[in-house]
Structures are given as structure tokens and as C-alpha cells.
Amino acid sequence: MKPPLCRLVSLHLVAAACALFSLTGLPVPALADTVRLYFNPAAPQISFAAGDIKSALEKAKMSVETFALSDLEKTGNGNKIVLATSEDKAALSLLPDGIKSVGSLGAQAYVLRTTAKPDMTHWVIGGDANGAMYGGFQLAENISFKGFGGSYDSKESPFLLYRGMKLNLPLDKRLPTYVGGWSSHSARAAIADVWDMTFWKTLIDQQARHRYNLLSVWVHHPFPALVRVADYPKASLPDIQKYDGSVIKMDHPQRVKFWREVMTHAHSRGMKFYFFDWNIYVDYASTQYPALSKSPDNPATIDYTSKSMKALLATYPELDGFGITTGDGMDGTREENTEWSWKAYGKPVAEYLKENPSRRFELIHRGVKTDPETVSQFYAPLKSVPGATLTFSSKYAMAHMYSTPTPQWSSDPKTVARLGMKTFLTLRNDDYFYLNWGDPQFVRDFMAGIPVKESVVGMYIGIDGYNPTRARLYKDSSLNGQLEVERRWYMEMLWARLSYNPATSDEVFKNILGLHYPGLPAKDLFTAWTLASRSLPRVTELVMKDWALDFHWYPEGCWSDPGRCSGFRTIDDKSGAKGGFAGQDVAKGSNLCNIADSAAGKCGGKKSSYQLADEMQADATKALSLIRPMRSGGNAALKTALSNVRQMACLSAYYAHKIRGATFKKAGEKIKARDEMAQAYGWWMAYSRSMEATYLPDSFRNLEIAPDWKYADAAVLKEYTDLGGKGVPEFEEAR
Known part of the structure; x- marks a missing residue:
């Protein structure tokens, strides 16, 4: 920040210089670069944002004095920042005349206002404490971009009321997450992180800044780690076992204290906390009580589960809700599944809330192996219970949120709206475990495509095939140990920021990239990152009709489950789960023309796979040209960011040639197809060698990168030699 003019003149000219400022109508700078920060320290959300503002000011070489909001009316001259809510009437009464009215503010909304007289003051006014926190984050960000001296007259409110995380995490070796104890490095290592308070507080703080406000933890059967049921005392875990055989010494009271602290911290950052489960599972409990089983006809299992549910509400007054899945371990009809879940979960919740009318609790019933009408029918008694909320959840984009931005896999949101209920959208990212994707416009288009928006209360984003806690993927050990949400910070941020406000401009993200990667040209980095990311969802969109689940398709590896599918995905024209690119149809909701129709010239005005491949190749080429002159200067984080863009661009180029090759082959143009697959091989090698240099091999729920990132080289080359x-074809990277 430039020093104020009053410092640049001799002391005997101070009064004259400051008088000159008054004549121009500009605020008179303070004699020192000091800002007084006023807020209510009793509101933890606001105090958190005030800390970020203070840090931003100090980085801008300004000193900060903090005061209680109640001291505002006693203040003297000087630069100020005021953090308040619309309920702070005394503070708002001090807004100068002529300032634009704050108006009505809803939950999580805020306005920023700047007044220039008698001194510069930035006002952050929230519709509630959460809104004031988000406004405080925005002001801190603005100060980081351009210092204290900006002028603001803006208002923001949430597009989606709840913007959530879906974390599939085991609580213990005996309490796995979906779908059991597979050999994923991330799942096996996650237990230590799950019981580490630093992990949770770091995650919650970062994600709150991004505007996430819902945290959900998904476990097959969480109760043995969370509650002690009087009639089933031995079902409570004696300690926590990790996959390596070691033990975390935490008894039941210690575990309760731990999770209540996690929930309280989440609330202090404006975030709700939920557990979700799958059914029917009685992990660990059945080893202590053999009468318990997965059978829906077993009354002992219903008794145990319903009493566990009541114990959960009694033990954790901070718990905001619970999510129910009538699967994947249930094979009954929709009516049978939902009746069981009502007896095991809905009825005990209704009974508990009737006995404790001051408690508020939400049940989220997922649409797995049921439907909105059936849930509404069986859970009708819950709707009349004070304090109870029943919400439906739809698997909106199946396992691939990175596909068409207008998925049409489910009519659930429309049905839920007709029933007068609300919907959460489950958004599954079983696409990118390594890559830090980032295309803001795709996210905006996705938000715009949500049907019957008035019935959609929010979303939660997560992965089934990977269990993200701390990074353990890097060959450079200095990068391991950071949280996965820190490693993939850009992708994480885009979804929360743009589901809070889809109108957030690209300039914001360019500025954020500039702060995150100083020394790199932010505008060019943003453009390259966007172009390299843009094409990857289009690949999945082109082939997703029968590849909708996670085991069908893993785009980072051009792979599928070798048992249920075919392993490496070829360009062949066989249809279905074991088929290749040319045999697939587009995702539901897509306006692309599939490969077979493109080859036959029957697209009817839709974008052909030839056109799509041309666009993908152009975007990849441009992205590579933009990052090619950029240098990391030996900084590991900068190097990884540049490698990430290069990897996405190379993978996009590979798929561009593969799609073109598949279309030529389907059209009977074998020579053209061969030439395209020669180029595809070159780009695959560029991609896989960069991934090999950066990342360790890993195993996931449906596949593994093993023994290294060269695992598919032979399969990629075979597509060329088969034609x-x-x-080995010659290849020179295009410039």
C-alpha cells in the first residue's frame, strides 16, 4: 500500500495537506496505517472471519486494532471495518445518511458497503452470523487483492442453501466405509486421520472459507464407534483398530468427547454435521451378538438399530442429522426396503423428538432402492413431528459429476417437488483422484442446469472409490501430509464458491491463482488450467450411457473394472459394460452426437464426435502453449501445479485423437484411424510419463494403478498395431 500523502510532506504542512483532501471530498488518511476492526467476539463465525481480515491487513503492512462491536458508537476518527448482522441494530444505526439501504437479508446472505466520511469504513452486514462470516471472507480476499482502499457496494446470497462434502471414511478396521476393507492406500491410512482433531479442524476451516457449510461422514455402520446402547453394551468398540494392526486407545467416553468437539467446531464455522450409513450392516456388533444379522426379517436387528439411533440422538445433541441408504445390502422391494428403514431409523427418531420437543434433527433418505413416493408414504408420521425434517437425496449425476452439465438420470427432484419435499443432490466425483481439475464455466452451467431449483436444498460432493484424508500420492515426500482438500484446493473451491454464487467472476479466480502461485502469470495460468480441464468431462459425456457407475469408467486411466467390465477401454464398437468407445451412447441429458452416428453422418444438427475432438485438441494445444514458458523456480508446489495442467492437457489430447480414431474406424476409414491412434499413443506416453514422475501407484476400490503409471502403455500401443x-509410432508434441 502506498504511504498516505500526509506522511510525505513536512510536519508543518500536515494540516494544509489534510485540508486539501477534505476539499476534494476524499477520505482523510489516518496519520498511521491503522485500521480499527469492530465485531462481536461472542459469535465464533464472525470472529473467524475477523481473524482472516486482520491477517490480510497485516500482510498489506497495516496495523490492526480490534474492538467489540458495542464500542463502535464510542469510536473516534480513523479507518474502520465493521462486521455485524442485520440484528445488530445499534451498529447499523451508525450507518451514515445516504448509504444504500441494506434491505432484507436472508440466511447466509451479506452486503458490503463502503463509506468515505469522516474516514474510510468498510461495512460487512450479514443476514445472520454465517452471512457476516462469508462477507468477512470476501472482504479479506478483496484486501489481499488490492489493499484496504477499495470501495464496495455489493450483495450476495446463497444459490444453494447447503454446499456439502461427502467423505467416505472408515472409523475402524472393523467399521469400514463403502464397500468394505479393500486395499486402497487411502482407506487403510485414513483411520489415523479420522481420529485426529487437527485433521478435522484444518479441513473445516479451509472448506468454510470456500463456502462449504455441510460436512457428512459416510460409514457402513457407524454405531459401535459412536454410541453405547444399554441393551447391547458389548456392541461398543473397546478401542480403535487400524489396518496395520496398531491400536488407538480411545474408549467410548473419549470418542464421544472427540466427535462432539468436531461437531462444535463445524458449527463455529457455520457448518452442519451429519453421519450417513448403508444398510443392512451390523459390522462388529454381530460379532458380539450373533443374533444380529443382515436379514431384513430379523427383529433383533431392527431392535438393535432403532435403539442405536435413539442413543445417537441422546449422545450427540450437536448432531444435525443422519442419512439413510436402503442399500447396497438390501434386496427387497422398494416398499419392503423403506418399511424396514422406517422401523429401524424413522420411527425411533420420531419417538425421540416427541419426547424431546426442543431438539431439531434432519433425516435424509437416499433414493437407493426406493423412490420419493414410497419414502413419503412410510415416513408420513415423521412429517408432523415438531423439530423433524425429512429430506430426500438423489444420485443426480450417477458416479460421474464430470460429464454433461445437465444430467437427466433421475426424475426424483421433480417428484419430490410435487410431494412438497426437498432434495439433496449427491454429486459423485469418481473421475479425478489425482488431477486438480478446474473449469469455472462448467460449474456455472451445472448450477444453471439443476431442475426445479426451488425444491433443491443443497448438494454434497464426494468419492466412493477413494478415501481422501491426507495426501500420500506424491513421489516428492515434501508434498505428502497435506490434506487432500488442500492438495485439490482449486477444484474444491470452485464447486463451493460457484454453488454459493454462480455469478462469481473469472477475475476472482485469476486473482486467487495469483495469490496462490506468486511469480506465475495468473491470467495465463487461469486460461491454461481452464482449457486443460474443459475437455475431460466431454469424454465421459460422450460414452456414459452404459458407463454410469464408478466401476464402468475411470477417465484418469481410461480404465474399468476388469472383472465386471473390460479393463482398458478401447475404441471398439461393442456396446454395453464390456464394450469400447464406438459402441457407447452419450450421457442422459447430453446434446452430443455419439460416435456411431457421427461416423454415419447422422447427427441431425448435434455436435459430432469429429467436431468434439477438434475442439478438445485445440484447447489442449493452447493450454500447453500457455504453460510451456512458465517455470517453477524449484518450488515444489508451483511445479506440481504446472505439471497438473500439463497432465490434463496431454490426457485431453490423447482422448481427442482416440475419439477421432474411434469414429474413423467405425466409418471404415482404417488408415485415418491408425494415424489417429499413433498420435493418441504419443500423447498417452506424454501423460503417463508425467504422472509417473509425479505420483506413486495406488489401488482404489475398482482398479489399481500398478505396478506403476506404465500399466496401460501396451494396451494403448495395441490399438495402433491392431490397425x-x-x-512404436513417431511422435512430436505439437507447439
């Missing part, structure tokens, strides 16, 4: 290619 008559000889040896």
Missing part, C-alpha cells in the same frame, strides 16, 4: 501400425 496395421508397425513398431
Whole structure:
């Protein structure tokens, strides 16, 4: 920040200089670069944001004095920042005349106002404490971009009321997450992180800044780690076992204290906390009580589960809700599944809330193996219970949120709206475990495509095939140990920021990239990152009709489950789960023309796979040209960011040639197809060698990168030689 003019003149000219400022109508700078920060320290959300503002000011070389909001009316001259809510009438009464009315503010909304007289003051006014916190984050960000001296007249309110995280995490070796104890490095390592308070507080703080406000933890059967049921005392875990055989010594009271602290911290950052489960599972409990089983006809299992549910509400007054899945371990009809879940979960919640009318609690019933009408029918008694909220949840984009921005896999949101209920959208990212994707416009288009928006209360985003806690993927050990949400910070941020306000401009993200990666040209980095990311969802969109689940398709590896599918995905024209690119149809909701129709010239005005491949190749080429002159200067984080963009661009180029090759082959143009697969091989090698240099191999729920990132090289080359290619094709990266 430039020093104020009053410092640049001799002391005997101070009064004259400051008088000159008054004549121009500009605020008179203070004699020192000091800002007084007023807020209510009793509101933890606001105090958190005030801390970020203070840090931003100090980085701008300004000193900060903090005061209680109640001291505002006693203040003297000087630069100020005021953090308040619309309920702070005394503070708002001090807004100068002529300032634009704050108006009515809803939950999580805020306005920013700047007044220039008698001194510069930035006002952050929230519709509630959460809104004031988000406004405080925005002001801190603005100060980081351009210092204290900006002028603001803006208002923001949430597009989606709840913007959530879906974390599939085991609580213990005996209490796995979906779908059991597979050999994923992330799942096996996660237990230590799950019981580490630093992990949770770091995650919650960062994600709150991004505007996430719902945290959900998904476990097969969480109760043995969370509650002690009087009639089933031995079902409570004696300690916490990790996959390596070691033990975390935490008894039941210690575990209760731990999770209540996690929930309280989440609330202090404006965030709700939920557990979700799958059914029917009685992990660990059945080893202590053999009468318990997965059978829906077993009354002992219903008794145990319903009493566990009541114990959960009694033990954790801070718990905001619970999510129910009538699967994947249930095989009954929709009516049978939902009746069981009502007896095991809905009825005990209704009974508890009737006995404790001051408690508020939400049940989220997922649409797995049921439907909105059936849930509404069986859970009708809950709707009349004070304090109870029943919400439906739809698997909106199946396992691939990175596909078409207008998915049409489910009619659930429309049905829920007709029933007068609300919907959460489950958004599954079983696409990118390594790559830090980032295309803001795709997210905006996704938000705009949400049907019957008035019935959609929010979303939660997560992965089934990977269990993200702390990074353990890097060959550079200095990068491991950071939280996964820190490693993939850009992708995480875009979804929360743009589901809070889809109108957030690209300039904001350019500025954020500039702060995150100083020394790199932010505008070019943003453009390259966007272009490299843009094409990857289009690949999935082109082939997703029968590849909708996670085991069908893993785009980072062009792979599928070898048992249920075919392993490496070829360009062949066989249809279905074991088929190749040319045999697939587009995702539901897509306006692309599939490969077979493109080859036959029957697109009817839709974008052909030839056109799509051309666009993908152009975007990849441009992205690579933009990052090619950028240098990391030996900084590991900068190097990783540049490698990430390069990896996405190379993978996009690979798929561009693969799609073109598949279309040519389907059209009977074998020579053109061969030439395209020669180029595809070159781009695959560029991609896989960059991934090999950066990342360790890993195993996930449906696949593994093993023994290294060269795992698919032979399969990629075979697509070329099967078309008559000889040896290894020559390749030179386009410039």
C-alpha cells in the first residue's frame, strides 16, 4: 500500500495537506496505517472471519486494532471495518445518511458497503452470523487483492442453501466405509486421520472459507464407534483398530468427547454435521451378538438399530442429522426396503423428538432402492413431528459429476417437488483422484442446469472409490501430509464458491491463482488450467450411457473394472459394460452426437464426435502453449501445479485423437484411424510419463494403478498395431 500523502510532506504542512483532501471530498488518511476492526467476539463465525481480515491487513503492512462491536458508537476518527448482522441494530444505526439501504437479508446472505466520511469504513452486514462470516471472507480476499482502499457496494446470497462434502471414511478396521476393507492406500491410512482433531479442524476451516457449510461422514455402520446402547453394551468398540494392526486407545467416553468437539467446531464455522450409513450392516456388533444379522426379517436387528439411533440422538445433541441408504445390502422391494428403514431409523427418531420437543434433527433418505413416493408414504408420521425434517437425496449425476452439465438420470427432484419435499443432490466425483481439475464455466452451467431449483436444498460432493484424508500420492515426500482438500484446493473451491454464487467472476479466480502461485502469470495460468480441464468431462459425456457407475469408467486411466467390465477401454464398437468407445451412447441429458452416428453422418444438427475432438485438441494445444514458458523456480508446489495442467492437457489430447480414431474406424476409414491412434499413443506416453514422475501407484476400490503409471502403455500401443501400425509410432508434441 502506498504511504498516505500526509506522511510525505513536512510536519508543518500536515494540516494544509489534510485540508486539501477534505476539499476534494476524499477520505482523510489516518496519520498511521491503522485500521480499527469492530465485531462481536461472542459469535465464533464472525470472529473467524475477523481473524482472516486482520491477517490480510497485516500482510498489506497495516496495523490492526480490534474492538467489540458495542464500542463502535464510542469510536473516534480513523479507518474502520465493521462486521455485524442485520440484528445488530445499534451498529447499523451508525450507518451514515445516504448509504444504500441494506434491505432484507436472508440466511447466509451479506452486503458490503463502503463509506468515505469522516474516514474510510468498510461495512460487512450479514443476514445472520454465517452471512457476516462469508462477507468477512470476501472482504479479506478483496484486501489481499488490492489493499484496504477499495470501495464496495455489493450483495450476495446463497444459490444453494447447503454446499456439502461427502467423505467416505472408515472409523475402524472393523467399521469400514463403502464397500468394505479393500486395499486402497487411502482407506487403510485414513483411520489415523479420522481420529485426529487437527485433521478435522484444518479441513473445516479451509472448506468454510470456500463456502462449504455441510460436512457428512459416510460409514457402513457407524454405531459401535459412536454410541453405547444399554441393551447391547458389548456392541461398543473397546478401542480403535487400524489396518496395520496398531491400536488407538480411545474408549467410548473419549470418542464421544472427540466427535462432539468436531461437531462444535463445524458449527463455529457455520457448518452442519451429519453421519450417513448403508444398510443392512451390523459390522462388529454381530460379532458380539450373533443374533444380529443382515436379514431384513430379523427383529433383533431392527431392535438393535432403532435403539442405536435413539442413543445417537441422546449422545450427540450437536448432531444435525443422519442419512439413510436402503442399500447396497438390501434386496427387497422398494416398499419392503423403506418399511424396514422406517422401523429401524424413522420411527425411533420420531419417538425421540416427541419426547424431546426442543431438539431439531434432519433425516435424509437416499433414493437407493426406493423412490420419493414410497419414502413419503412410510415416513408420513415423521412429517408432523415438531423439530423433524425429512429430506430426500438423489444420485443426480450417477458416479460421474464430470460429464454433461445437465444430467437427466433421475426424475426424483421433480417428484419430490410435487410431494412438497426437498432434495439433496449427491454429486459423485469418481473421475479425478489425482488431477486438480478446474473449469469455472462448467460449474456455472451445472448450477444453471439443476431442475426445479426451488425444491433443491443443497448438494454434497464426494468419492466412493477413494478415501481422501491426507495426501500420500506424491513421489516428492515434501508434498505428502497435506490434506487432500488442500492438495485439490482449486477444484474444491470452485464447486463451493460457484454453488454459493454462480455469478462469481473469472477475475476472482485469476486473482486467487495469483495469490496462490506468486511469480506465475495468473491470467495465463487461469486460461491454461481452464482449457486443460474443459475437455475431460466431454469424454465421459460422450460414452456414459452404459458407463454410469464408478466401476464402468475411470477417465484418469481410461480404465474399468476388469472383472465386471473390460479393463482398458478401447475404441471398439461393442456396446454395453464390456464394450469400447464406438459402441457407447452419450450421457442422459447430453446434446452430443455419439460416435456411431457421427461416423454415419447422422447427427441431425448435434455436435459430432469429429467436431468434439477438434475442439478438445485445440484447447489442449493452447493450454500447453500457455504453460510451456512458465517455470517453477524449484518450488515444489508451483511445479506440481504446472505439471497438473500439463497432465490434463496431454490426457485431453490423447482422448481427442482416440475419439477421432474411434469414429474413423467405425466409418471404415482404417488408415485415418491408425494415424489417429499413433498420435493418441504419443500423447498417452506424454501423460503417463508425467504422472509417473509425479505420483506413486495406488489401488482404489475398482482398479489399481500398478505396478506403476506404465500399466496401460501396451494396451494403448495395441490399438495402433491392431490397425496395421508397425513398431512404436513417431511422435512430436505439437507447439
